[in-house]
Amino acid sequence: MPDQWAQIPLRQGTEEAVRRILDDAFARIPADAPQDRIGPYKRELERRFRSSVADAQKSKALDLYLPVKPMGGVSVGASILVSESVVPRRPGEPRTESEPTEVAVQLLSRDGVENADLSSGEIDDALAVRREHVVEAAPAKGAELASRRVEYILSVPGDPDRWFVAAFSTVGGGDPRDELAEALVEWFDAVMANFRWTRG
Numbered sequence: 001m002p003d004q005w006a007q008i009p010l011r012q013g014t015e016e017a018v019r020r021i022l023d024d025a026f027a028r029i030p031a032d033a034p035q036d037r038i039g040p041y042k043r044e045l046e047r048r049f050r051s052s053v054a055d056a057q058k059s060k061a062l063d064l065y066l067p068v069k070p071m072g073g074v075s076v077g078a079s080i081l082v083s084e085s086v087v088p089r090r091p092g093e094p095r096t097e098s099e100p101t102e103v104a105v106q107l108l109s110r111d112g113v114e115n116a117d118l119s120s121g122e123i124d125d126a127l128a129v130r131r132e133h134v135v136e137a138a139p140a141k142g143a144e145l146a147s148r149r150v151e152y153i154l155s156v157p158g159d160p161d162r163w164f165v166a167a168f169s170t171v172g173g174g175d176p177r178d179e180l181a182e183a184l185v186e187w188f189d190a191v192m193a194n195f196r197w198t199r200g
């Protein structure tokens with residue numbers, strides 16, 4: 001990942017990562033900033049940041065990646081959530097020989113999203129299914145802006161029941177279909193195209 005992005009582990013070491021990122025952000029506040037505004041700014045930044053991390057933890061994800069510095073001079077509203085999905089199976093239930101692509105689509109369809117663009121291929125010799133869609137704004141749920149979502153679900157080599165999921169989300173420049181959103185989606189697609197399994 002570029003150094004403008006920070007990784008926040010969500011199972012262990014979360015607080016240490018959050019504190020390090022916040023300390024780094026606070027250190028970048030200009031020394032000549034009005035003192036009466038620094039305190040409220042820090043509190044609001046920390047509140048929003050911790051809220052994002054808490055929401056990610058509720059989803060039982062593994063890692064959250066957030067842009068903590070401008071990219072190309074532009075502050076980016078985006079995130080990447082990394083998680084694992086397991087094919088649900090009752091104890092003692094035998095594996096079914098479902099087509100892997102069908103399993104991936106079923107896993108991606110559990111949240112009820114309709115009208116998504118789906119495509120499939122391979123990444124590092126593993127089946128990959130890509131889904132892209134726009135989630136409309138929902139102010140009542142805290143989502144003031146619509147967001148563009150791109151998710152990749154990859155079969156874990158050697159374990160047909162486990163799937164790696166990388167979910168990217170951006171508000172672009174305020175419109176999930178604007179040029180910034182398009183550029184960020186292209187960037188994320190390039191990141192995933194270069195994804196490699198670490199075997200060991």
